[in-house]
Amino acid sequence: MTAPLTPSDIEIATRAADHFTRIYYTAYDSDTRLADLPHFYRPNSSLTWNGKPFQGAEGLTQLVSKMPATKHEVQSFDCHPIPGAQPPSLLITVSGSVTHGRGPAGNPPDTHQRNPEGHPRVFSQTFILVPDPTAPPTKPGEVAKYYVGADALRFVG
Amino acid sequence: MIEDELVKKYNLRPPGYGGTSRDAAVIFKLASQLKPEIQSLSLANNNLTGTLLIRDKKEISMIVPRKDKMIHLRELVLTGNPIRELAYKNGAGATYRADMVRRFTSLEVLDQEPITQISFDAPQPSTSHVPVEKPTATVFPFEMGPSFVTGVDGAIVSKFLTRFFNAFDSQRDLLMGAYDSAATFSFSANTSIPARARVVGFHSSPAMPNQRKLDWKTWLETGSRNLIRIGGDPQKTLGNLHIGGEQIVKVLGNLPPTRHDIGGPPEKFCLDSFPVPHGQSMGLLLTIHGEFTEVSSGGIRSFDRTFMLVPAPEGSRAKLNGWDVAILSDQWIIRGYSSHEAWKPGPLLVQATSQQSQPAPGAAQPFSITNLPADQQAALASLPEAQRNLVIEVCGRTGLNAKFAVDCLTGNAWDLERAIANFNQVKSSLSRDAFL
Structure with missing residues (x-):
């Protein structure tokens, strides 16, 4: 039998997801993303980007270093503590829109007005955040330090 | 605060010095833009006279809108402000704390008491790193790949999905057996209009005559858990997360009837699935993107659905009901229709290219x-x-x-x-x- 979750588990998870989505996409869209984003990952993190697998913080760096500039807008997110481990891992799903490069303004002037290229895409990203058992608590009140154990992204619109 | 260089420079009157909430709003705005970012902010009543800064939640919202949260703020002191003192006087101290903790997601200490929280190796505030020029290529460095399923027998995944969505469309209470007794389920409506779908005009496409009949009311009223919208409401945050097979199928029964053409054209769905650690053992992360018809209107919506699966334990309800895997967690995002062309394998463009509006080179082709x-x-x-x-x-x-x-x-x-x-x-x- 899996131990049921408590309201406190859910509140802590919800707030962590709120905080995580803010700092993650702020970092992704920043000019210092190459230095900032790998902090969230560990060598054993599994990532897929539109069906292509990458491994760990190193894989993330390889992926992001060649990525055009981004501007994410999170339109929806949800988070569950995953039952069965204490402290629980978190499953986070995000739905939003992402503009790449210069957006529609970067299209050639002769682009047909019904041509969708250059316009913001819809993205769907799933994260599993897991507690790092090797990282000692460094702050008062800290449950654990979490990192991205899994990250699956798709452009879906 | 009266000693602060910025406050002097802009001739602002901080709280306690006859400042108005407009002045306070400017102070917060400036504080949120400082580099390095503000990590500690005390509005305690030391030497304050006259009007205190923060009286109630409305004032907090006015001076610190949710979207402008100071995401590096680690410590906040409101001791002596009516918002705090009145709450404690009325025995609502816990509610006050919970509210502030939700509002400031990065806060670690409030009124000198630590907050129970999960932390991250977040990038440190203030950009000590050198900004890196981003690539300006008009094509993405990697192509859109086909569905990606690894570390698991693909037949298990397709068997699960077929059975799950067939039951979901026809008789949702059959799904009780698929969920673990502690499983979690919620759904979220992303009601934003997808930009590309709008550009190509799906909403008015003659091929999809029922799109105009769709509305979000039912989804929003039956418990959407989009935390962007309801994250500030503790009742909904808890109440819209459903736990255990019995409760989950009850909620599923109240959601609008659907038709997922799971046995139809495979290109309309896209999967990503790979094993992930779960406690001391392993679980399977499975995400499916696709579309479904809302039966009542005939309109089509897009969705993303993420499952955390584990092998069905011997003797479990899932196993007895013939499921190879049991659902530990199920999150469903329902959004406006976008074409499945979005995940068609091949090169991905960043911007339109000029050649696209010119006829294809070469001789006449069929x-x-x-x-x-x-x-x-x-x-x-x-x-x-x-x-x-x-x-x-x-x-x-x-x-x-x-x-x-x-x-x-x-x-x-x-x-x-x-x-x-x-x-x-x-x-x-x-x-x-x-x-x-």
């Missing part, structure tokens, strides 16, 4: 979908393949554009020769905009 403008191609994407081929045939033989070709075929019961004959009868009366 008319194909690529001869149609991108918006018409996209509008046809939602048609079943057989119908799409008929539309392309009509376009090629008559010069009609996709919209009129669809109308012509619809008016002739999708009989190709009847449609062509009908076209020949009326072609002289058609206006220029019926044609490619």
Whole structure:
């Protein structure tokens, strides 16, 4: 039998997801993303980007270093503590829109007005955040330090 | 605060010095823009006279809108402010704390008491790193890949999905056995209009006549857990997360009837699935993107659904009901329709290229979908393949554009020769905009 979750588990998870989505996409869209984003990952993190697998913080760096500039807008997110481990891992799903490069303004002037290229895409990203058992608590009140154990992204619109 | 250089420079009157909430709003705005970012902010009542800064939640919202949260703020002291003192006086100290903790997601210490929280190796505030120029290529460095399933027998995944969505569409209480006794479920509505779908005009596409009948009311009223919208409401945050098979199937039963064409054209769905650590053992992360029809209106929506699965334990309800895997967590995002062309494997463009609006080079080739403008191609994407081929045939033989070709075929019961004959009868009366 899996131990049921408590309201406190859910509140802590919800707030962590709120905080995580803010700092993650702020970092992704920043000019210092190459230095900032790998902090969230560990060598054993599994990532897929539109069906292509990458491994760990190193894989993330390889992926992001060649990525055009981004501007994410999170339109929806949800988070569950995953039952069965204490402290629980978190499953986070995000739905939003992402503009790449210069957006529609970067299209050639002769682009047909019904041509969708250059316009913001819809993205769907799933994260599993897991507690790092090797990282000692460094702050008062800290449950654990979490990192991205899994990250699956798709452009879906 | 009165000693602060910024406060002096802008001639602001901080709280306690006769400052108004407008002044306070400016102070917060400036504070949120400082580099390095503010990590600690004390508005405690040391030496304050006159009007105190923060009286109630409304004032907090006014000076610190949710979207402008100071995401590096680690410590906040409100001791002596009415918002705190009144709450404690009325025995609502815990509610006050919970509210502030939700509002400031990065806060670690409030009024000198630590907050129970999960932390991250977040990038440190203030950009000590050198900014890196981003690539400006007009094509993505990696292509869109096909569905990605690894570390698991693909047959297990497809068997699970087929059984799950067939039951979901026909008799949702059959799914009780698929959920673990502690499983979690919630759904979220992303009601934003997808930009590309709007550009190509799906909402008014003749191929999808029921899109205008869709509305979000039912989804929002039956418990959407989009935390962007309801994250500030503790009752909904808890109440819209459903735990355990019994409760979950009860909630599923109240959601609008759906039709997922899971056995239909495989390109309409996209999967990513790989093993992930779960406690001391392993679980399977499974994400599926696709579309479904809302039965009541016939309108089509897109969705993303993420499952955390584990092998069904021996003797468990899942195992006894013939499921190979049990669901530990199920999150469903429902959003406005976008074409499955979004995940069509191949190169991904960052910007449009000039060649796209020019005719393809080379000799005359048989008319194909690529001869149609991108918006018409996209509008046809939602048609079943057989119908799409008929539309392309009509376009090629008559010069009609996709919209009129669809109308012509619809008016002739999708009989190709009847449609062509009908076209020949009326072609002289058609206006220029019926044609490619």
